[in-house]
Amino acid sequence: xxxxxxxxxxxxxxxxxxxxxxxxxxxxxxxxxxxxxxxxFWLKNPSSEADKNKLIEGLTALSKVPTIRFHHIGVxxxxxxxxxERGYAVSWMLFFDNLEEEEVYQxxxxxxxxxxxxxxxxxxxxxxxxxxx
Amino acid sequence: xxxxxxxxxxxxxxxxxxxxxxxxxxxxxxxxxxxxxxxxFWLKNPSSEADKNKLIEGLTALSKVPTIRFHHIGVxxxxxxxxxERGYAVSWMLFFDNLEEEEVYQxxxxxxxxxxxxxxxxxxxxxxxxxxx
Numbered sequence: 001x002x003x004x005x006x007x008x009x010x011x012x013x014x015x016x017x018x019x020x021x022x023x024x025x026x027x028x029x030x031x032x033x034x035x036x037x038x039x040x041f042w043l044k045n046p047s048s049e050a051d052k053n054k055l056i057e058g059l060t061a062l063s064k065v066p067t068i069r070f071h072h073i074g075v076x077x078x079x080x081x082x083x084x085e086r087g088y089a090v091s092w093m094l095f096f097d098n099l100e101e102e103e104v105y106q107x108x109x110x111x112x113x114x115x116x117x118x119x120x121x122x123x124x125x126x127x128x129x130x131x132x133x
Numbered sequence: 134x135x136x137x138x139x140x141x142x143x144x145x146x147x148x149x150x151x152x153x154x155x156x157x158x159x160x161x162x163x164x165x166x167x168x169x170x171x172x173x174f175w176l177k178n179p180s181s182e183a184d185k186n187k188l189i190e191g192l193t194a195l196s197k198v199p200t201i202r203f204h205h206i207g208v209x210x211x212x213x214x215x216x217x218e219r220g221y222a223v224s225w226m227l228f229f230d231n232l233e234e235e236e237v238y239q240x241x242x243x244x245x246x247x248x249x250x251x252x253x254x255x256x257x258x259x260x261x262x263x264x265x266x
Contacts, residue, residue, distance in 0.1 A: 036207055036226060038171060040261060056266055074169055074263025077232060084260045091263035093169060093226075099210060127217045128173060130207030130224035133189055 033132040034069075035096040037105075040088040042124040051121050052089050058118035059092050065111060067104045070095035088126075102129070166265040167202075168229040170238075173221040175257040184254050185222050191251035192225050198244060200237045203228035221259075235262070 045051050056073055063071040074091035096102040105111055178184050189206055196204040207224035229235040238244055 034205060035210060036205060036224070038226075038261075072167060072169060072263070073266050075266055077168060077235075077262035077264045079232065079235070079262040081260070083258050084262060088261070090266075091169070091261060093171075093263070099212065102210075102212070125216050127214070128171075128221070128224060129210035129212040129217060130205070130226070131210045133206050133208055133223075 032097065035098055035102055035132070036128075036130045037094040037096060037102055038128045038130070039092040040085075040126045041090045041092065041122045042087060043089040043121055044123045045121075046087075046089060055090050055118055055121050058114050058121075059090065062110060062114040065105045065108045067096060067101040067108070068094050069097060069101075089122075099131070165230065168231055168235055168265070169261075169263045170227040170229060170235055171261045171263070172225040173218075173259045174223045174225065174255045175220060176222040176254060177256045178254075179220075179222060188223050188251055188254050191247050191254075192223070195243060195247040198238045198241045200229060200234040200241070201227050202230060202234075222255075232264070 041055060043051050043055070052075075059071075059073050063073075072091070072093040074093070076086045076088065076091075080086065094102075094105070096105065174188060176184050176188070185208075192204075192206050196206075205224070205226040207226070209219045209221065209224075213219065227235075227238070229238065
């Protein structure tokens with residue numbers, strides 16, 4: 001634990017949960033309750049690699065909002081079963097400490113600028129906000 | 134880095150990425166490419182708290198599949214905008230090191246047992262598999 005304590009409190013929670021997940025997964029829920037904000041983007045031009053890359057560039061800049069504890073920018077994997085949704089172009093997954101920090105993100109100037117500069121690229125977004133049980 | 138090196142390699146990737154996300158978010162993508170498997174469950178009896186808790190109990194057991202690097206069991210947050218999907222009952226988010234490890238999970242006896250014992254509870258699942266860019 002000593003090593004973990006030297007880290008910042010914010011990092012610690014993710015570290016503790018991740019470490020728990022590897023060692024004793026059932027205990028992971030005793031750690032901080034992570035708020036997940038997961039967004040899937042469908043592009044106006046789904047076949048445009050340039051538009052996809054531009055969106056990824058925008059998300060990379062967006063990841064600098066300070067209340068984000070962890071971010072993951074993804075694209076659909078090659079897995080393909082009937083229950084798998086593969087039509088989206090980019091996945092944007094964020095960890096927050098709580099709902100309030102996510103609301104700070106929503107109103108943050110970097111986020112507002114991202115929407116202003118990049119929203120012309122997407123046709124649809126679906127958002128799933130989930131609180132750890 | 135010394136502290137990180139003492140951890141297992143598998144934990145290390147998540148720790149490194151998480152730490153990077155806090156300190157310098159734009160560098161997070163230089164770390165290991167995490168495979169996210171995110172499943173959303175819609176219950177046959179959406180109003181049944183008992184069924185929801187039973188599914189959560191099943192997922193907690195399922196989290197013991199050894200290739201899972203991180204898991205998060207969630208429920209819809211109170212956020213409510215037109216783009217937010219709130220109809221699902223439970224969110225199940227997993228990190229894997231790569232596609233192959235996710236395939237091990239799919240075929241693992243704990244996973245097969247979970248489907249056998251709990252699939253009567255859900256009406257629909259949507260799966261999003263995303264690979265970090």
